[in-house]
Amino acid sequence: MSEQRTILVVEDDPTIQRILSLALATEGFQPLLSTGVAEAQQLAREHTPDLYLIDIGLPDGDGISLIRELRSWTRKPIIVLTGELNETDKVAALDAGADDYLTKPFGIEELKARIRVALRRLAGPRHSASAPLIQVGSILVDLASRRVSRGGKEIQLTPIEFRLLAVLCSQPGRLITHEALLDAVWGPSYHGETHYLHIYVRRLRSKFRDHEDSREQHIETIARLGYRLLASEVKSTDGKEA
Ligand code: CA
Numbered sequence: 001m002s003e004q005r006t007i008l009v010v011e012d013d014p015t016i017q018r019i020l021s022l023a024l025a026t027e028g029f030q031p032l033l034s035t036g037v038a039e040a041q042q043l044a045r046e047h048t049p050d051l052y053l054i055d056i057g058l059p060d061g062d063g064i065s066l067i068r069e070l071r072s073w074t075r076k077p078i079i080v081l082t083g084e085l086n087e088t089d090k091v092a093a094l095d096a097g098a099d100d101y102l103t104k105p106f107g108i109e110e111l112k113a114r115i116r117v118a119l120r121r122l123a124g125p126r127h128s129a130s131a132p133l134i135q136v137g138s139i140l141v142d143l144a145s146r147r148v149s150r151g152g153k154e155i156q157l158t159p160i161e162f163r164l165l166a167v168l169c170s171q172p173g174r175l176i177t178h179e180a181l182l183d184a185v186w187g188p189s190y191h192g193e194t195h196y197l198h199i200y201v202r203r204l205r206s207k208f209r210d211h212e213d214s215r216e217q218h219i220e221t222i223a224r225l226g227y228r229l230l231a232s233e234v235k236s237t238d239g240k241e242a
Contacts, residue, residue: 005119008032008049010040010066011081012059016104020053023108027115037061044070051118052078054098056089064089064096071097075158077118081106094199099160100186117187134169135233137216139208141169155207160185164200168219172231175222201227 007024011017012035024031032047034040037060044052052070056063067078080093080101090101100114134141138150146162148155157165167184168176181197182190190196201219208218220228 004028004030005050006030006032006047007051007053007115008034008040008043008047009053010034010036010058010063011053011055012036012057013055016055016081019108020111023111027112029115035059037063037066040066041069044074048074048076050076051115052076053081054078055081055083056086056093057083064092067093067096067098071158075156077159079114079118091195091199094196097158099158133235134172134229134231135235136172136208136218136229136231138210139218141165143169150208150210157204157207161200161204161207164197165204168227168229169231172229172234175226175228177226181226197227 005028007029009017009020009024009031011020011033017033017035021031021033032043032049034043036058040054043049054063054066058066063080067080070078077100078098080090080098082089082093082101082103093101099118102111102114132143134143139155140149142148143166148157148162148165164181164185167181178194178197179191182193185200186193186196201221205219208216210216217230220230222228
């Protein structure tokens with residue numbers, strides 16, 4: 001039996017829900033439908049969907065707190081459906097742990113493209129077994145096994161956080177521009193969306209921070225241009241200097 005991916009739709013507008021459900025089924029996904037936060041939480045726990053489409057304004061709560069709750073236990077992609085051109089909602093949703101957003105009204109082709117990208121991102125870039133180990137201060141990044149750790153203790157990253165880190169690791173010590181990072185992590189249609197980057201770099205930094213007063217720097221900000229990974233050492237997987 002081929003594996004059918006499940007997508008949880010959280011949307012209280014019956015028309016949009018019907019359109020989404022039809023489009024997803026046509027694409028071979030199994031849509032799970034819910035109209036509010038409580039129902040969505042229950043379905044999420046029961047079915048552990050492969051992807052989430054979440055509306056912000058819901059009758060029994062808001063999508064932002066739902067995202068925050070989901071992010072406490074799942075790393076699966078979350079795409080937010082925002083009602084209008086509401087920059088605050090988008091940033092709040094990304095901050096809460098969403099991976100992407102779609103502004104209503106959106107086209108079905110755009111929706112399908114965003115879903116494909118989100119699922120591909122989850123699969124992640126393929127690395128050979130000989131991918132290097134990168135030491136960034138006290139943080140060790142193992143690109144082959146996709147593990148990030150400090151002193152043997154794993155630091156949990158979401159797929160996008162890892163992808164961003166992997167792109168920074170691809171050129172340790174070199175400036176990577178905002179556009180190049182957006183392109184590599186989110187795709188060419190994200191040029192100019194630097195707020196995504198700032199949010200994700202902030203998240204990586206806070207996960208890397210040992211304790212509040214830690215002075216250790218891992219990712220350097222190059223004002224208006226981009227970011228640079230402050231790698232202290234690059235080793236091959238057998239421990240030798242690469
Ligand atoms: Ca709504």
